[in-house]
Amino acid sequence: MNSRTIYAISLQRSMPLLVLWLLWTVAAEAATPNVVASIRPLQLLAAAITDGVSTPQLVMEPGQDPHHLSLRPSERQQLQQADIVLWVGPILEQPLEKVIAGLQIPVITAQLASGVTLLHSGTVADPHLWLDTRNARSIATALLQVLQKRDSEHALRYQANMTRFVAQLDALDTEIDLMLQPLQSQPWAVNHQAFGYFAAQHKLQQAFALTDSTNSTPGLQRLQTLRQQIAARHVKCLLTEPGENHQQLDTMIDGKKLNIVTADVLGTTLMPAADAYVQLLRQVAMAVKHCMGDNND
Numbered sequence: 001m002n003s004r005t006i007y008a009i010s011l012q013r014s015m016p017l018l019v020l021w022l023l024w025t026v027a028a029e030a031a032t033p034n035v036v037a038s039i040r041p042l043q044l045l046a047a048a049i050t051d052g053v054s055t056p057q058l059v060m061e062p063g064q065d066p067h068h069l070s071l072r073p074s075e076r077q078q079l080q081q082a083d084i085v086l087w088v089g090p091i092l093e094q095p096l097e098k099v100i101a102g103l104q105i106p107v108i109t110a111q112l113a114s115g116v117t118l119l120h121s122g123t124v125a126d127p128h129l130w131l132d133t134r135n136a137r138s139i140a141t142a143l144l145q146v147l148q149k150r151d152s153e154h155a156l157r158y159q160a161n162m163t164r165f166v167a168q169l170d171a172l173d174t175e176i177d178l179m180l181q182p183l184q185s186q187p188w189a190v191n192h193q194a195f196g197y198f199a200a201q202h203k204l205q206q207a208f209a210l211t212d213s214t215n216s217t218p219g220l221q222r223l224q225t226l227r228q229q230i231a232a233r234h235v236k237c238l239l240t241e242p243g244e245n246h247q248q249l250d251t252m253i254d255g256k257k258l259n260i261v262t263a264d265v266l267g268t269t270l271m272p273a274a275d276a277y278v279q280l281l282r283q284v285a286m287a288v289k290h291c292m293g294d295n296n297d
């Protein structure tokens with residue numbers, strides 16, 4: 001009898017156990033809900049709550065502008081395979097609205113979550129609501145409630161993750177306030193007005209912006225206005241985002257004396273992990289400090 005035969009016999013004997021084990025695994029997997037987030041920052045936020053249980057999936061592909069999403073077939077499919085969907089809402093990912101409305105699963109619409117405060121410029125709501133950690137707490141709470149209901153087996157784990165996340169955010173708020181407090185009176189400019197929530201929470205000046213919070217293409221008038229504001233207020237810092245062309249910007253606004261620094265408000269380089277959302281905010285804060293702080297000449 002060779003070893004292969006022995007293996008085959010022992011496999012045969014353990015078959016009922018194997019079947020039981022497989023059934024158990026399938027049942028356990030079915031119980032773990034598949035959380036799908038529309039954009040990276042919400043995926044990172046969700047990862048703080050699902051840590052140790054599951055990894056949230058992401059709809060938006062890298063390099064896509066969330067302000068101008070077009071729903072691809074693969075993204076539609078991902079939404080349809082979700083057990084829980086987390087998105088900002090029609091103020092940002094409007095093209096997803098119809099598909100999401102047709103889903104028969106729990107959907108968390110961040111802009112409507114209890115406790116979330118929206119900033120407006122005129123009648124337009126600023127969609128970058130994840131850059132205020134107070135909103136992050138409210139969105140996480142909404143997700144926690146849905147997760148605990150849908151997956152009671154892991155309810156305690158989700159709760160423990162939430163407790164840890166809130167403690168992380170408390171520490172982060174203090175850290176960023178300390179970091180940026182000396183810069184509260186500094187004027188600054190941004191390419192795209194994505195920093196309204198961040199500025200409001202940390203009592204910074206509202207930045208002059210080339211494009212508004214919806215990221216529509218600026219006209220010549222807007223460019224002219226920004227140039228004047230930069231000169232009149234002696235702005236020394238211009239914050240951009242990954243993918244925006246520094247050189248082109250520099251030429252447009254003739255920014256020879258400007259610090260041009262990139263801040264990744266979408267967390268494009270971060271992978272989902274328990275502390276990834278905190279890292280996103282810390283990176284933004286450090287970019288702001290670097291941009292505003294290193295210009296005493």
Ligand SMILES: [Zn+2]
Nearest residue numbers: 192194213215
């Ligand atoms: Zn934006």
